[in-house]
Every structure is written in C-alpha cells, then in structure tokens.
Amino acid sequence: MAATIGISAEVRERVMAKYSKATAKKVARAVKKAKKGTLKSGGSGKKVTSRKQAIAIGLSEARAEGKKVPKAPKKKTAKKSAGKTVKKVATKKKTKERKAKKKS
Template sequence: MARKYSKKAAAKVERAVKKTKAGTLKSGRSGKTVKSRKQAIAIGLSEARAAGAKVPSKKTAKKASKKSGAKTSKSKTSKAKKSKAKKSKAKTSKAKTSKAKTSKAKKSKARASK
C-alpha cells in the first residue's frame, strides 16, 4: 500500500510539532506563538504542500441536504439583515447627536453675539 503522506511531509510536520513544544512556532499572519498540537500539524502540512511534497488535499465541507441547507441559509440572511439594521440605526443616532451638538453650538454663538 502506498504512503498517504511523503517522508518530506512527515519531516515538516515533525519539525513543526517540535517547534511548538519548544514554544518557537509562530502562526503565519498574526505572528502569535502556536499552542495547539493540531494547529502545529496543520502548519507542517501547509508548509509541505508549499514545498511540493505528497500531501492529500485539504478536506472541504460536505454539502448539506436541501432541507437543512434551506434552514441555514435563511438564518444567515436574517442575521445579516439584523446586523445591517443595527449598524444603520447606530449611524443615524450618531448623526442625530452630532447635528444636535452643532445646533446647540450655533445657538450659543448666536446668544453670545446678541
């Protein structure tokens, strides 16, 4: 039976896990130290893929059945709509308060000039 992962990939993963144990493995984008063993393995496999080693492709999410898919899509859209509504409410309230402040300032200047 053929190997699922190449020796090169195994070496990359082993190096990443050792660095994690030593506390020197950093995540790519944020630069934070990696504490999770699973994350270390994922980083090692990613590096192996980039180096061209034999590594199975990343697993993709399985498609849900039509019934459950319809339920999740409805909930996602409603959540998105709710968050947009909240943001627009916040913007309008901020605009109202800033208008009120400017009108108060104008009134006080008018009183001072009289």
C-alpha cells in the same frame, strides 16, 4: 519480492501512504519546534501552543514545497442570516435619526 507475495497490485495501491517521508519530516520538525516553544504562527506571528496547529503548519509547508500531501479541506462558508439584515436596517434608521437631531 518476497514481501509482496500474495498481494495484488490493486491492494498495494490502496495501502499506499497518504504522506511522503519528506512530509512526515516537515510535520515532525514543526511539532518538535512547537514543543520547544519556537514555532510561530504565519499570520499573527504568535507562539503555537496547539499540537493540531503545529501539524497543520507542517502539512502546509510540505504542500507549499510540492510534497505528497492530500488537499487541504475546503472551508465552509456560513450562510447569511436574516437577523443581520434586520439589525442593519434598524441601525441605519437610528443613524438617520441622530443626523436629523444634529441638524435641528
């Protein structure tokens, strides 16, 4: 009780940890494996060389186990540009011209 003297419940809630101890262990394990050179990426199976990627893998594993971890940031989708549409139309025209040449 002596440690919480002078701190209201509201302040304590704001100071609470974002990550659980179990999450911290997962991240530490992933970073240690990355340093050792044995941590592999889930998708491609390649060796992880980036510290940031090792941390992301640790957080992802903790999330999968239901540990206390903030939600992953949402990926932004790129807007389609008009330039791509123009290229597609030009490519279709060229393809039609080639097919016409082959027929004749």
